[in-house]
Amino acid sequence: MTERVPTGIFQKLSRLDDGDGPLRPRSFGEFVGQRRVVDNLRTWIDAARKRGRSLDHVLLSGPPGLGKTTLATLVAQAMDAELRITSGPVLERAGDLVGLLTGLSEGDVLFVDEIHRMPRTVEEYLYAAMEDLAVDVVIDQGPAARSVRLSLAPFTLVGATTREGLLSQPLRARFGVVEKLVPYPADELALIVERSAARLGCGLAPTAAQAVAERSRGVPRVANRLLRRLRDVADLHNDGHVSPAIVEQGLTMLGIDELGLEDMDRRYLMALQRMGGGPAGLRTIAVAVGEEEDTLELVYEPHLIRLGFVLKTSRGRELTDAARVHLGLGVGPAPDNSGLFDG
Ligand SMILES: Nc1ncnc2c1ncn2[C@@H]1O[C@H](COP(=O)(O)OP(=O)(O)OP(=O)(O)O)[C@@H](O)[C@H]1O
Numbered sequence: 001m002t003e004r005v006p007t008g009i010f011q012k013l014s015r016l017d018d019g020d021g022p023l024r025p026r027s028f029g030e031f032v033g034q035r036r037v038v039d040n041l042r043t044w045i046d047a048a049r050k051r052g053r054s055l056d057h058v059l060l061s062g063p064p065g066l067g068k069t070t071l072a073t074l075v076a077q078a079m080d081a082e083l084r085i086t087s088g089p090v091l092e093r094a095g096d097l098v099g100l101l102t103g104l105s106e107g108d109v110l111f112v113d114e115i116h117r118m119p120r121t122v123e124e125y126l127y128a129a130m131e132d133l134a135v136d137v138v139i140d141q142g143p144a145a146r147s148v149r150l151s152l153a154p155f156t157l158v159g160a161t162t163r164e165g166l167l168s169q170p171l172r173a174r175f176g177v178v179e180k181l182v183p184y185p186a187d188e189l190a191l192i193v194e195r196s197a198a199r200l201g202c203g204l205a206p207t208a209a210q211a212v213a214e215r216s217r218g219v220p221r222v223a224n225r226l227l228r229r230l231r232d233v234a235d236l237h238n239d240g241h242v243s244p245a246i247v248e249q250g251l252t253m254l255g256i257d258e259l260g261l262e263d264m265d266r267r268y269l270m271a272l273q274r275m276g277g278g279p280a281g282l283r284t285i286a287v288a289v290g291e292e293e294d295t296l297e298l299v300y301e302p303h304l305i306r307l308g309f310v311l312k313t314s315r316g317r318e319l320t321d322a323a324r325v326h327l328g329l330g331v332g333p334a335p336d337n338s339g340l341f342d343g
């Protein structure tokens with residue numbers, strides 16, 4: 001796999017990274033977990049290669065930090081294809097997309113990150129591109145205006161989205177492969193932490209790896225981020241060795257508790273408690289804690305829901321007794337102050 005020099009609407013992989021580029025798995029063999037997704041992808045890739053064809057279009061969905069971008073790079077690598085990277089919000093005008101599509105060579109993998117954020121008017125050009133390997137462009141203006149069909153080299157579109165539900169039906173239907181990534185169990189995260197520690201060259205006790213994994217909310221990016229901070233603490237206080245004691249010290253410094261809850265999680269739960277335990281709308285909670293609705297829904301809520309601390313009902317979010325016990329509050333809703341938060 002090679003990466004062409006990015007210009008304009010193309011992006012460098014490093015720019016999509018949050019500094020964990022060196023920790024990114026470089027082959028399917030290094031990619032931990034998501035067994036079914038990986039096995040499926042490898043099967044479709046092997047079959048496509050055997051036939052000498054490009055792979056069908058692939059949609060990867062799932063919360064942030066679970067490995068969508070990583071898988072896109074691995075798909076391109078396994079197909080021996082060039083990877084070209086862009087993202088939905090960057091493709092503002094139809095011309096951007098058309099230029100990008102007509103510039104592709106046979107077999108290229110075009111990765112469109114955050115594909116749900118592509119404007120509808122641009123997206124419509126993708127339909128014919130994906131299905132018929134063609135784009136229709138209008139040339140000239142006024143009475144001379146006419147539509148011309150440009151043919152495209154066979155390519156594979158890999159789309160990534162954190163919000164599959166926001167994808168239009170016509171777009172979604174044009175992906176031959178649709179895979180969902182799910183949060184990782186702690187034992188897989190522990191393996192990721194161990195491998196990352198080896199790559200970073202820092203010592204790590206096995207029980208420390210497990211402790212980090214349990215506080216990573218099911219997300220490899222979080223696990224790697226915690227490890228980097230713990231390595232800092234270890235470098236200063238323990239000759240670079242991440243021991244269980246260093247994990248405790250570091251996570252306390254970061255305000256992360258034994259279930260992986262951060263400050264924002266606690267503020268979210270306390271806000272709900274102040275609203276009589278809910279049900280409360282996401283918007284109301286977002287205002288109360290000063291965070292964006294999207295971030296709460298994608299980054300914080302999944303973990304709180306998995307822990308059984310928050311229920312998502314048709315009437316809104318509700319706090320559970322398990323959350324109250326964890327926060328050291330009395331069981332049962334607090335007096336209803338929700339009026340304070342309603343606009
Ligand atoms: N299965 C895995 N095995 C090992 N490391 C992983 C795995 N999945 C993700 N990672 C690590 O987590 C980091 C984040 O993964 P990645 O950037 O692919 O997530 P993403 O799903 O694209 O997130 P976003 O939605 O925020 O773009 C990677 O750089 C890599 O280091």
Ligand SMILES: [Mg+2]
Nearest residue numbers: 016068069113
């Ligand atoms: Mg990504």
